[in-house]
Ligand SMILES: NC(=O)c1ccc[n+]([C@@H]2O[C@H](COP(=O)([O-])OP(=O)(O)OC[C@H]3O[C@@H](n4cnc5c(N)ncnc54)[C@H](O)[C@@H]3O)[C@@H](O)[C@H]2O)c1
């Protein structure tokens with residue numbers, strides 16, 4: 036059955052890929068995005084576009100929408116440490132306005148982009164949703180605050196809600212991919228070296244307690260992630276706030292990622308060992324068992340070389356676009 040969805044942040048990386056998946060499944064999509072970090076050209080063809088802020092969502096929402104998928108946020112961990120107020124204002128204040136607008140309009144289903152950054156330094160590997168949440172950055176704290184806000188909204192007002200805690204999102208889906216400016220994520224930065232846009236990649240610390248001394252992360256293909264959102268829309272239940280990690284359960288070190296990019300691109304990728312980046316946990320790997328059990332999620336693109344190859348194809352295409 037065809038539904039109508041509001042996608043906040045649908046001009047950004049993850050939101051545009053999810054919007055594209057919703058359109059391909061036959062749904063009607065409206066993107067609400069203020070283009071603060073997204074691009075008008077990133078909005079998939081076939082989606083209605085409203086340039087606007089989530090704080091003004093009350094002007095945009097009505098009961099014709101079946102659900103909101105909420106991606107709009109600031110998400111730079113480092114920036115959040117130096118400008119925490121920016122994160123509380125947009126991520127927490129913005130979401131509070133959005134939840135109020137949804138309540139007023141009678142839109143009672145939400146899928147929210149949460150993050151592994153809500154856990155902070157993990158106490159277990161892999162991380163499960165019942166593990167302690169002690170974020171090490173205002174970004175992670177703002178996302179955790181929103182998760183708490185959503186729990187209250189579900190309990191008090193019957194919202195049907197799913198928070199998806201993404202680990203490291205990577206890859207591309209057709210013409211939708213990652214082009215943050217400035218870029219801070221590892222895979223697109225290494226690909227910029229392969230493209231000749233950067234001389235070398237800095238490895239932030241090689242003295243971590245990991246097999247090769249560099250940080251280990253769980254990279255998840257953005258298309259696998261998108262599929263989880265469609266399943267979450269089906270699984271959402273009134274009065275319940277379901278929280279699911281999304282990752283593959285496999286950790287790759289920074290050096291393994293760089294080596295994979297060398298193999299995929301054929302470029303030597305010079306690397307420079309640099310100081311640790313503040314706030315980076317040594318190892319972040321997800322248990323996605325809740326998503327598998329509750330959503331019926333079956334990621335099918337876990338191979339790191341495949342993830343990098345899709346990101347590489349997108350990077351080369353956007354160079355000529
Ligand atoms: N990319 C990742 O690895 C990752 C990991 C974990 C969680 N997340 C979360 O997923 C979501 C999407 O991340 P992304 O990488 O696509 O980021 P992105 O910056 O590419 O997209 C965010 C979009 O939201 C828009 N936006 C921001 N504030 C807004 C506001 N007040 N009103 C309207 N639009 C606004 C931006 O213009 C942008 O288009 C974010 O909430 C992020 O915190 C991302």
Ligand SMILES: O=c1ccn([C@@H]2O[C@H](COP(=O)(O)OP(=O)(O)O[C@H]3O[C@H](CO)[C@H](O)[C@H](O)[C@H]3O)[C@@H](O)[C@H]2O)c(=O)[nH]1
Pocket residue numbers: 110112150151152201202203204219220221222224236237238239240250251252289312315319
């Ligand atoms: O030039 C670089 C860039 C990154 N790294 C390292 O590569 C790893 C991955 O870094 P990313 O910046 O690509 O991703 P993060 O793990 O820092 O963060 C991402 O995943 C987190 C959860 O795992 C949060 O969700 C966050 O929003 C999202 O950006 C880290 O160890 C980082 O120190 C480098 O060595 N050099």
